[in-house]
Amino acid sequence: MQNKNRIEESYKIAKEMYKELGVDTDAAIKKLATIPVSVHCWQGDDVSGFENPDGPLSGGIQATGNYPGKARTPEELRTDMEKAFSLIPGKKRVNLHALYLETKGEKIDRDQIEPKHFENWVNWAKEQNLGLDFNPSLFSHPKADEGLTLSHPDEAIRNFWIEHVKRSRKISEYFGKELGTPSVMNIWIPDGFKDIPADRLGPRRRLKEALDEILTEKIDKQYHLDAVESKVFGIGSESYVVGSHEFYMGYGVKNDVLVCLDAGHFHPTEVISNKLSAMSLFVNEILLHVSRPVRWDSDHVIVLDDELMAIAQEIIRGDLLDRVHIGLDFFDASINRVAAWTIGTRNMFRALLMALVEPFDQMKAAEVDFDFTTRLAMLEELKSMPWQAVWDYYCMQQDVPVGLGWLEEVKKYEKDVLLKRV
Numbered sequence: 001m002q003n004k005n006r007i008e009e010s011y012k013i014a015k016e017m018y019k020e021l022g023v024d025t026d027a028a029i030k031k032l033a034t035i036p037v038s039v040h041c042w043q044g045d046d047v048s049g050f051e052n053p054d055g056p057l058s059g060g061i062q063a064t065g066n067y068p069g070k071a072r073t074p075e076e077l078r079t080d081m082e083k084a085f086s087l088i089p090g091k092k093r094v095n096l097h098a099l100y101l102e103t104k105g106e107k108i109d110r111d112q113i114e115p116k117h118f119e120n121w122v123n124w125a126k127e128q129n130l131g132l133d134f135n136p137s138l139f140s141h142p143k144a145d146e147g148l149t150l151s152h153p154d155e156a157i158r159n160f161w162i163e164h165v166k167r168s169r170k171i172s173e174y175f176g177k178e179l180g181t182p183s184v185m186n187i188w189i190p191d192g193f194k195d196i197p198a199d200r201l202g203p204r205r206r207l208k209e210a211l212d213e214i215l216t217e218k219i220d221k222q223y224h225l226d227a228v229e230s231k232v233f234g235i236g237s238e239s240y241v242v243g244s245h246e247f248y249m250g251y252g253v254k255n256d257v258l259v260c261l262d263a264g265h266f267h268p269t270e271v272i273s274n275k276l277s278a279m280s281l282f283v284n285e286i287l288l289h290v291s292r293p294v295r296w297d298s299d300h301v302i303v304l305d306d307e308l309m310a311i312a313q314e315i316i317r318g319d320l321l322d323r324v325h326i327g328l329d330f331f332d333a334s335i336n337r338v339a340a341w342t343i344g345t346r347n348m349f350r351a352l353l354m355a356l357v358e359p360f361d362q363m364k365a366a367e368v369d370f371d372f373t374t375r376l377a378m379l380e381e382l383k384s385m386p387w388q389a390v391w392d393y394y395c396m397q398q399d400v401p402v403g404l405g406w407l408e409e410v411k412k413y414e415k416d417v418l419l420k421r422v
């Protein structure tokens with residue numbers, strides 16, 4: 001590698017500079033290599049899945065853009081993910097939705113899904129040394145068209161979705177057993193109303209009862225973990241969302257299930273970074289959907305902005321790595337999808353690295369001494385510390401492209417593979 005010398009020299013200097021602050025960069029990159037990030041499969045095909053790939057999206061989920069080259073088959077999706085993973089340093093997991101089943105052409109409705117429909121994914125995960133996570137899919141389906149699923153007033157529809165989620169738990173358990181790492185299964189439902197509801201309590205009571213029913217079977221946490229994800233509003237559920245934050249926070253605390261925080265699911269100035277410390281005192285484990293809200297959209301590709309850095313800081317400073325599961329949730333159909341994964345996931349890891357090279361103990365010491373001057377001075381100084389040199393060195397060590405080197409590879413892949421998909 002022609003840049004090898006430059007990268008090593010820069011790292012040496014950076015390491016010295018951090019050492020003066022009392023930070024061990026070798027230890028930081030060693031730690032970074034152990035932190036798993038669960039990469040969502042749905043960025044690769046705009047949340048279409050393989051059940052009915054051309055069917056319209058529903059349930060407040062919208063992928064806009066028509067950049068060429070989206071994955072049309074499980075094989076294409078897996079190959080695209082492998083490409084992205086070859087450009088991202090560190091430990092990756094893959095997050096699947098029930099929509100991504102493989103049925104050999106047979107029509108399998110959501111209340112009939114079984115572990116065997118995910119065998120190919122499991123074999124691939126074994127081969128690629130990846131953990132898998134899972135999600136029941138309660139959208140893009142005729143029985144979700146009225147905007148209500150687990151809270152639907154019609155018992156038959158509710159039961160259909162209850163069965164779907166129960167079966168999803170068995171698939172998630174199967175992942176955990178096969179791969180030797182627990183699969184986190186996240187329940188997100190679109191349920192809500194576009195306009196002012198008359199009855200806010202009824203749907204919430206029905207959702208609670210449906211979840212109780214779904215969770216009656218106890219599954220070993222060694223294989224499977226349940227999570228529930230809230231939202232403040234969605235497209236078509238602007239006035240009322242059944243599964244609000246208070247609803248799921250209460251449900252999670254009471255039933256010991258993970259609470260999922262999606263960065264795009266709160267009021268525009270409300271941030272999830274500030275929730276982690278508070279929640280960590282009351283729930284055992286937390287799932288993150290790291291995403292980026294832009295006005296009414298909750299799913300832009302994550303950039304290295306203040307909130308992403310704050311999320312990483314809160315995990316690291318709070319020593320929450322073994323209780324916070326980091327998952328990504330964004331989908332952009334207007335740019336190269338392999339690049340979207342690469343940019344977003346590299347950013348997540350970059351933010352984690354920045355948090356790992358903070359002299360947190362010193363800042364904390366200044367704070368308990370009420371020396372807020374030192375605290376502010378240190379926080380500002382850190383912004384211009386050479387963390388990028390540490391990152392480059394880490395990428396080189398992990399055998400993935402340094403700097404923009406990955407972009408060239410994506411462009412080549414686009415030309416050789418993606419643009420041939422017509």
Ligand code: RNT
Pocket residue numbers: 042047061097135188229231262289298329
């Ligand atoms: C939707 C939720 C949910 C989905 C995915 C596809 O608002 O964020 O997590 O994005 O499950």
Ligand code: ZN
Pocket residue numbers: 188229262289329
């Ligand atoms: Zn989400």
